[in-house]
Amino acid sequence: MTPRLLFAASEESWHEYEGHLIHSLAAAGIEAELSPQAGPPETVDYIVYAPNSTVQDFTPYTRLKAVLSLWAGVEHVVGNPTLRVPLARMVDSGLTEGMVEWVTGHTLRHHLNIDHVLAHQDGEWNRHVPPLARHRPVTILGLGALGAACAQALANLGFPVTGWSRTRRKVEGVTCLSGPAGLEQALARAQILILLLPLTPGTEDLLHAAHIDQLPKGAVILNPGRGQLIDDAALLAALDSGHVGHATLDVFRTEPLPRDHPYWAHPRVTVTPHIASETRPDTASEVIVENVRRGEAGEPFLHLVDRARGY
C-alpha cells in the first residue's frame, strides 16, 4: 500500500520542502502520498515534523510508523506523552557543514583578533602577529554529530581540541573527556569554549557561575547550541568583570532576542540571529526519504532519539 506522509510544520516550511521531498521520493523510487493537510489521522504512516506545527496530540494517529523531525533539536517533542512511535532527529549533512563553517569562522575570528583589526583601520601600522593555532587550546562541550565534526575541523587547523560529552566518545585527534571531573579539566584549559550540547534537564544552565569561574581569564565563549545552556545573568556578570573576554551567541532563551536585551549592546558580546546553521531542504529531504524507505523495507530507522536521554 502506498505510504501516506503528513507534513506537519509551518506553511513556509512546506513551500521550501515540497519540491525537494517529491524529488527525493522519486529518486528513491518510493511512491507515496505527501500532503500538509491533516486528513483522517488513522491513515497517516509517517509524520514529517516540526514542533511549531498544529499536531501536538499524536493519539489519533493509530497507524503511525515514525515521527521524522525536521529539526536537529527534539526537546520540544521528546517529552510528549502521546508520542509512542519511534522519533528520528534530523542529522543533515548541510546542517553539519554550515555549523562547521560558523564555528570555524568565529573561532578563527577570535584567534586572529579580527574584530581588533577591523576597528583599527586608522593608519597606524601596529604589527601584532597572533600566536599559532597550535598554542590556542579550544574546548567543545558536546560531541554529537555537530560537535564531533567541529572538533575535527578545528583539530585539522592545528588547534589543540578537547571535547567533552556526558558519556565518553572517541574523535580522532581530539582529547575526549567525560563526567564531572572531565568537565572541570575541559573548562580550565578552554581559551575558546564552544557549546554544542543537546538541551536536556542535565545540560540546562550548565554554564553557570561556578563553571564560568573555571574558565581561564579572558576566555571566549561561542554558543551555537541552545540558549538554555547558559545562565545569562552569570555570563553577563563575567563579561562585565572581564573574566570572560567575549561571547559570540547564536541562540537565546527567547528568540528573536528582545531588542532591549543587554546582550545586544554589550561591547563584549556578538549576537548572530540563529544563523549558525539550519537544516537545508535539499539534503534534509534525502534524510527524511531514507527513513521512509527504511520503514517500508522493515529496516531500522536512522538517527533515532533515545527517549530516556532526551536526544
Place this chain on the structure above:
Amino acid sequence: MTPRLLFAASEESWHEYEGHLIHSLAAAGIEAELSPQAGPPETVDYIVYAPNSTVQDFTPYTRLKAVLSLWAGVEHVVGNPTLRVPLARMVDSGLTEGMVEWVTGHTLRHHLNIDHVLAHQDGEWNRHVPPLARHRPVTILGLGALGAACAQALANLGFPVTGWSRTRRKVEGVTCLSGPAGLEQALARAQILILLLPLTPGTEDLLHAAHIDQLPKGAVILNPGRGQLIDDAALLAALDSGHVGHATLDVFRTEPLPRDHPYWAHPRVTVTPHIASETRPDTASEVIVENVRRGEAGEPFLHLVDRARGY
C-alpha cells in the same frame, strides 16, 4: 673542521634566533661556530641571511657552501650577481601554519559576512543564513608550499577550490590550472581570490585592470602574498565601482603602508599590517640546521631556489 655560520640579518633577528639556532644545532649533534660578526669572509661556510643585513657583496666569501634565507620571499637576493653558491628559501612549518590560519580565517570572515554581523548589533533580528561553502568557489593564485597548504585547508572545509600556477601542479581535492587560458578560467570563477604567488618579473602587477575585469562582480580579494602582485590604481578603481566587493590586504608596495594611502580609509578595504604570517624562530631554526647538516654530509640542500625562475 667545525663549520662556521655567519648570521647576516638584523640585530633584532639575532636576539630572536640565537637561542633557537644553538638549541637546534645541539639537537642535531652539529658542532658549529655561530656568530653575527662578519670576521674574515674567507672562513665562512654558511650565511644565514636576510636581505636587510649589511652583506650585499658575496664575492669575498670564497669558502661559502650555501646562503640560507630566513625569508620565504627571495626576490631581494636572487638577482644578486655576486651570489654564486646555492640559495635556499625558508619553508617553515610555522610560517605555513600561520598563513593557513590567516587565509582560512579571512576567507570564512567574508564567506559568513562577519563584518556585516559586527556592524549590525542594533537589536534587529535579521536572519540571513549564508550559503554553504560548497557553493562558494575560491581561487588561489600560486600553488607553492603556502598556496597548496591553504588550498587544501579550504577544500577540507568544503569550498570548491581552483588553484593556478605558472607550471601545472597537483593538489588533492583542488582543481589545478596553469598557463594564460587557465588563469582566465581561474579568475572568472573566483568569488574569493587569494594571491600567494612569488614576486617575479612575470607576476608583478599580475592583477591589472584586464585581469580584475575577469573576476565575477562583487568578488573578494585576499592578498597575503606580495604587494607588487596588484596594480593598486586598478584595484582602487574596481573597488570604487563595486566590481570588487572587498579587498583584505596584508602586503603593500611600501611598508609600513603610508598613513595617507587610500587603502586605509576605503570602506571596501581591510588593511592588516603584514601579519598574515611570519617565520617563527623555533621552527625556522630547525630548517636552517637541517640544511647545514645536509651541506656537511654532502646531501642535497632543501628548498633550493631556481635562479632562472626567481623563486
